Structure formats: C-alpha cells, structure tokens
Amino acid sequence: MSILRSLKTSFSKAAWVAYNTYRKGLRYGQELAATEARLSGSRDVITQFQWERLSRLLKHAYQTTVYYRELLHSADIKLTDMQCPFDFSYVPALEKSMIRERSADLLSQVYPKRRLMKNATGGSSGTPLVFYQDRAYWNQRNLSSYYFDRWAGWDFGGRQLIVWGALVDVDRAMPWKQQLNSFWRNHRWLNGFNLTEDLMIRAFKEMQRWRPQTILAYPSSLYLFAKCLEDNRLTPNWELNGIISSAEMLHPHYREVAERVFKAKIRNRYGGREAGIIAMECKAGRMHINCHDLHVEIDSHDPYSQPGEILITQLNNYAMPLIRYRIGDIGSLSDEVCPCGNQLPILGNLLGRTTATFRTRSGELIHGGYFTRQFYGIDTVRQFQLIQDSYDVCRLKLVVNDEFRQDTLEGIIQKIQARLGENTDVRVEFLHEIPRPKSGKIAFTISNVGNENNPPHSVTVLASNN
C-alpha cells in the first residue's frame, strides 16, 4: 500500500511539472524560484518590487481603461505625481458598486475579449460580483499559492484532502474533468455542502487507508468533521503535515477542536476570489501579506492602531485592474518583526466582514466578533448564526446536540441583549443544519441593518421547535 502511495505521489509530482510547463512555459521553474526569493526576501526587496509593480499597473490602467482615465482626471492626479506609495494613497478607492455599474469601463481596452476569464464572488449576503482576469494573472496567482501552501506542509504531488463546498467552483468544471484533475493532482474531496455523519465516517475510513498529508478546508466544515470523529472516538492513524483553513473566518474554538483531533497545526489563509491569497499564517501565528500579488492598505488614519477597511490593489490583473479596491473586510497592520524570520508585512488584526458589524438604535457599532465569542467553549452548539434583521429583532439559528441546555441558551440571549439592548427580540430557530449560501461560506453573524452593501431583505420563516 505504501509503495503504491509513493508511486502515485511521484506520478502526481511529474504531472504538476507537465501542467506548469504547459500553462506557464519552460521558464516556469525560474519564475517559481524568483517568486519564492521575493516572498522570502528582505523588506527592501519587497518594497521596491511592490512600488515597481504599482507604478506599472497605474500607468497601464490610466492609459488603457476609461474608468481610471476619468478617475485620475477628476481627482486631478497626474502619473508624474506618483513618486512613492504615499502618493498612491491619493487615488480614490474602488467601491464594489463601481464594479457593478462600470464593469465595461474597468476593462483594459488592449485586451481582446477572448483572453478574458470571467470570475465572480458568490456574495454570501449580497448579489454576486462579476470581474475578469486573464491567464497571466492566474499564473502569477498560482506561483504565490504554491509558495504559501508549502508553509502548511503541502508540496507538488502531495496527498491533499479537500473539505470544500463552493457551488461556484463545483459548477464550473464538468464532473469528469474535475475527477481527472483530482486524480493527477492527488486530491480527494469531502463535500462541505453535504456533511452527514455517515458520509464523514465513511470519508474518515477512506483517509485511514489513503493517509492525506494536508487538508484544505472551510473552517466550519473542518470543525464538523473533527467534532464527528471526536464524538465517535475515531482517531487518525496517520500523521498530517498541516491543515489550511480558508474562505471563512477561523473561529478559535474551531481551531482548537480541529488541531486536537487531527494533531496538526492549522495555517489560516485569508483570501478572496477577486484577489487570490491576501495573507497567510506563518509558523509563529502571524498573517503575512502576499506582496507578490497584492498591495494592501488600511483605510484608517493610523492603520497600525486603528482598524479600518482593507483596500487591495491586485498587482497582476492587467485585464481588469482593481486598484485600492474595498474588499469588504476590516483589519489593521502590525509593525512587529515576526519571529518566523519572514519579512513580509503583517496583517495585525483581521476582524472580518463589514457586513458582520451590528448597529444599535443609538448608533453604536458592534463587531460581529463580540457575538461569536459568546459561543467559544460551548460544546453543545455545533453551528450558529446570528442575523440582525432590524434594530429590535435578531434571529439566532442554532444546530445543537441532545445535551444542549435551556440555561446555556438563556445565557447566550442575555449576552446578545447586553449589547443590542435588553428589549431586543432574539428569535431562536433550531435547525438540523444551517443552509449554505451559494458562495458556500457560512457567516457567523450578518447584519441587515443600515448596511449599504447588504440591503434589508425579508425574514424567512423557518421550522423551529422553540
């Protein structure tokens, strides 16, 4: 069995070389080495590289897109004014609404339509957002993801279990094509959309034989999987190199359970479909920014102490430049020198989606993290979601086990009311599972109050036993 496994790994490694050569040409090996050198280089190397790329991109955007030409003219900015990254911060930010309204004007006029590759965010709470990229963008994006995934113990040809469930991803490939891809890449899948206990146990038994080296997962699905194994007293008989958690906020409680059950460290990966990997957690637990693909800014008067909205500039998307794009997350920067030795800048405090910020009638803003914290350590709750529908009404969706107690529920409601007002009506819905939105990402907290990106929608009545 182990001989077959290593033969398969060697085959997959060779297939990766063939794939990369086909996609990126014979020079891909050199390009990969250059990317790695850059991402593990000194701060000076990184800063200089970023400034070079930023200047080139802005010039390209100004010269070949209607949108940026108009924008720079109306903001009275000349390309010659751009002398350093500080000057760059005068370029007005790009809002999601602009991508919706002026998609055609954002496309570079020198790109033939046939070279454009359509991509979209699922929009966990709003409407999907469509944007375009090209192959060169994807090639660059893959290079940095190879680099960062290695931090979690991944390597070309290594066996990887993927616990995922984005319909957007699954829909795109034909099933046979996806199967073929998984075969040569050495991936196996556990569908995060359909995690019944039966399926998880079956997948686990398969893993005991197949012995994946890494797991790539949605944290919420990973947690369900780990919890199911723990409840059924199933222990992995193989050793994982590491786990990559991606696409949703990694709840500390999820991390704790998954690391305990799988006896491996989780590396949190923060990214977006618009941008690729934005930051990746290192062995010292810091989130390093992917400076190969992105320039990251914080919209705040002091990005090091005051969290603000994250603005990203995609350095390699020349087909549809996204410059100072407000991605919809809140975070800050850290000026700490990381003990891991890597000199990429650090994202200090990633607070998550702006749509998760609750508002009270008196105008107070409460970050969704306050509510998720109330669930830490409550083992009887499998999943939860808190939705603020109006100033006075919240829905709390819960998936619990048989040992869940009434006083636990009362404690949680009290904590919610402590911040939103003691008269807030918290409507509890007990469910078998929290339905995944089309994007596949389950948000722990959603506010439909006063959020421009997330207009109020009607309240759906769901089965409840309370």
Ligand SMILES: [Zn+2]
């Ligand atoms: Zn580090």
